[in-house]
Amino acid sequence: MDDLRELYQETILDHNRKPRNFGPLENANREADGHNPLCGDQLTVYARVNDEGIVEDLHFEGSGCAISKASASLMTEFEKGKSLEAVRADFERFHDLVTSPPDSPAETEGLGKLAVFSGVREYPMRVKCATLAWHALRAALEDDGKTVKTE
Amino acid sequence: MTLNIEAIRKDFPILQTSMRGKPLVYLDTAASAQKPRAVIDAMSDFYRNHYANIHRGVYRLSAEATRRYEATRGRVARFIGAPDEREVIFVRNATEAINLVARSWGEEEIGPGDEIVVTTMEHHANIVPWQMLAEKRGAILRVAAISDEGELDEDDLVRLLGPKTRLLAFTEVSNALGTINPVARLAAIARERGITTLVDGAQAVPHHPVDVAALGCDFYAFSGHKLFGPSGAGVLWGRLPLLDAMPPFLGGGDMIESVSFEGTTFAPVPQKFEAGTPDIASVIGLGAAIDYLDSIGMDRIAEYEHALLLHATDRLREIPGLRIVGTARHKAAVLSFVLDGVHPHDIGTLLDTEGIAIRAGHHCAQPLMKRMGVAATARASLSFYNTREEIDHLAAALRKTREIFC
Structure with a gap:
């Protein structure tokens, strides 16, 4: 079960039980669906972006496993108030973290609480769960909304 | 119940291996069966x-x-x-x-x-x-x-x-x-x-x-x-x-x-x-x-698996928050289930750390999942090389799973 605590850290379990920023966002001007055809997980990310290109508010809703739900929840907290450019950089950093080889040091700099997802590296089948919300967020911000798949 | 399971298990080399330091408990035969040495x-x-x-x-x-x-x-x-x-x-x-x-x-x-x-x-x-x-x-x-x-x-x-x-x-x-x-x-x-x-x-x-x-x-x-x-x-x-x-x-x-x-x-x-x-x-x-x-006999296999299914059904039903999806009167040894508050994929990962292999997801039957009102289920599928002890191990691991998540 020690392995397991690496993956399911308390923060992840907490955000799974009580997801933050959960539910539709009023006055959202961007949204996109994320869908993982492998497991049927699906979520929607809503964002309100102002004229200065700042993500003023960020919500999500949907159903998924603890990893995808906690990842979405922590992401909405982490990216709220950031510029589109900063979100883009975080996307890359987060993606690099969860897809890096498990035996290499985890590069968590600048990722704050999101560092709890470094355990996902041990479970390649779960990387898509951790990145589902991020792909949806990127689609919402870049392409102005469409369904993205993590396949 | 006249099968010599101990001898049968020795016919399957992979069942002698361990997974994450635990003896492999293979409960995914419906996805693909393990192979006896004869094959x-x-x-x-x-x-x-x-x-x-x-x-x-x-x-x-x-x-x-x-x-x-x-x-x-x-x-x-x-x-x-x-x-x-x-x-x-x-x-x-x-x-x-x-x-x-x-x-x-x-x-x-x-x-x-x-x-x-x-x-x-x-x-x-x-x-x-x-x-x-x-x-x-x-x-x-x-x-x-x-x-x-x-x-x-x-x-x-x-x-x-x-x-x-x-x-x-x-x-x-x-x-x-x-x-x-x-x-x-x-x-x-x-x-x-x-x-x-x-x-x-x-x-x-x-x-x-x-x-x-x-x-x-x-x-x-x-x-x-x-x-x-x-x-x-x-x-x-x-x-x-x-x-x-x-x-x-x-x-x-x-x-x-x-x-x-x-x-x-x-x-x-x-x-x-x-x-x-x-x-x-x-x-x-x-x-x-x-x-x-x-050489074993399909009728004996069916009989053994049915007894194992009844045992597994009883064990799983005792677990708080667990619901078996699919309770037909005539059933093969397949148990699909959901656990309150725990997504099937998380169940799958948790059981994996206990050396237990199950399937989690829609089982290539999305319209069926929709009809049953679930996005996905966890599925333990049993075969004649599985034992009651393995089922008990599964049940214990599921209880632990619920404790961690809820």
């Missing part, structure tokens, strides 16, 4: 000592490989009660078998306005080929309902069988719920109405004796890899007159009688449907798997 050895022996292409060489080695390959056809025919071994077509898997029928029989026989009836509990392999066919030929796909318990609504199915119905395609055993359908009764109803039947037997053949002649269907499809044989060899069984009348599915070598640029005449069945070099060694391995199963 592994038969394939290895074939490659080491008997391998050559079949139906071609004039030399002894090829003749011997051909003899072994064709002997397996007879072996399969006896195993499933096929009256004539020419009715056994070797394909890759059940999916290919169903596609063969859809493309060859279907494109010839199904026309605009014709109807194909399937059930809500089908695997995607018994939905998508018919959808593709219906789309191509302007036919209509109709779907028979099931109950909340996961049993086929036979009245609804009979209602759907009309003058335009040309095909009834259904599974004998649901891969996701374990429901066993009354094949003989349904096939008889279809036959009275002149409707052709195809049965997806992928989950049935590994669990109980199958006699296609007694079932009375027209086509029967299954995969070797779920029957403790290697991946790469599966079977389509069909009635000889139907197969004779069907055009080839794939064209090429080994399926012809003579070829000229003016035209080609095709070989008779089964060669007509076996274009190109098949997975010869896998067919040999499938034969070894069948020999192995017969």
